[in-house]
Amino acid sequence: MKIALLGGSFDPVHEGHIQMAKEAVAQLDVEEVWFLPTWKTPLKERNLSSTNDRVQMLELALASYPKFKINLVEMERMGSSYTIDTLSILCQRYPENQFYWLMGNDQLEQFDRWKEPEKLVKLAQFVCFDRLGKLAKPSYPILCLHMPMMPVSSSEIRKGYKLNYLDPNVLNYIYQHRLYIENFVRERVNPHRFAHSLSVASLCEELAISHHLDSHKAYLIGLFHDIAKSMSKEKMEPWMDAICPENKIYPVPVWHGFVGSEIVKRVFGLWDETICAAIYHHVLGTSTDPYAMIVFCADKLDPLRGYPVQEQIEQTKKDLEKGFSLVKEENKKYLEGKE
Ligand SMILES: [Fe+2]
Ligand SMILES: [Fe+2]
Incomplete structure (x- = not known):
């Protein structure tokens, strides 16, 4: 199976993430997209909402998309999660699958700082979705695809802006749990x-x-x-x-x-x-x-x-x-x- 992987803190998951998964299905012809909520992102310091809350919001947002799944491999390890560790585990567990790792421009720019980038690009096809229309030229074999821009980020949502980019059930969850x-x-x-x-x-x-x-x-x-x-x-x-x-x-x-x-x-x-x-x-x-x-x-x-x-x-x-x-x-x- 061709599987696209989308890592992120999903704090909270919003339309931008869903859009990226839809583009992976349309442009890469993958059969499924696995959302991989991180335990803690090594390059970000902010305290995340609880694992449980982030996963529950993902479940609500993905409920109407049968091809979109949640994979908790990063949660299971409970450590600082590096992509190289996650990908190695997934390749071991599912040797029959061909993986595509999805990312945005911001991540492409930082790719040199990721742990073991040479090894990473051998384990999966890395795919960068160009949202800003000004892609940095990657120094690794990374596939660059264009995606219409979805002008929203989780950090804006956490401040109460652009809440219309949330699934209504996720918004309801945010109020019910006072996130x-x-x-x-x-x-x-x-x-x-x-x-x-x-x-x-x-x-x-x-x-x-x-x-x-x-x-x-x-x-x-x-x-x-x-x-x-x-x-x-x-x-x-x-x-x-x-x-x-x-x-x-x-x-x-x-x-x-x-x-x-x-x-x-x-x-x-x-x-x-x-x-x-x-x-x-x-x-x-x-x-x-x-x-x-x-x-x-x-x-x-x-x-x-x-x-x-x-x-x-x-x-x-x-x-x-x-x-x-x-x-x-x-x-x-x-x-x-x-x-
Ligand atoms: Fe008042
Ligand atoms: Fe008042």
Whole structure:
């Protein structure tokens, strides 16, 4: 069998990887593509997500492609995985197979630094997919093929950009297991706002547990509630025009709730009406949906604000409606005072 091998950390796997595997089938006529998640990439220092999470995301992303398989040879060894070791094992285990090792331009440029490159090119046909249109001339017998560019990387995804390049089931997994999602927020707000977002998220979670609600959903609402807070009026205006032009009569500091509720859907793929509505109403407390009441209270009772709030938090844990009306009353007084 002709088998293409695609190594990577897959943290997380995205459309760019799938595209490369599809090109291998189309251009090399391989029967299968094996995805080889690395235990740890020798040339990269960043800490990877757990093995289990990366493999589970691969399983979800490859589920609809019968020719794409996961091979855990690198995981089994649990050491720093060099391609030469991996390839030697695969050639021993499957002597009948002809292997193609797939890589991108960035890897071709570093090929001299790989362990035992002369030996590597004897064990498999190395194939470089040219994504940038400016291939370095390889000094080893490496096959160079052209592939349309897929402008996405796992590192962008870990910061919450280009999430539309993920399989929807992988994105769902990321939220369910809280991979990278704190980074999504950290990237877009200042450090003070980020600390507040984390603090509100954990208070939302606690309040949801007290009221037998979905604590993970509450956590997400808290985490993302101020996602639009750092946006300028100019940046928010087109969003306001598109979603609720009638709300432009409100002072600008109120807008981030409306805009944030749309951003969590369109940018972060959180298409959950309860989450969006809770964020939409969090500034003014204009909804009595339990999740909306929770985030409204948690936002105002965030211990990081520096007021003595513990008693009110305990009260809200016992009785959400009562806590909500008390917080709303106080907030009203505060705003009137400010006026
Ligand atoms: Fe807010
Ligand atoms: Fe807030």
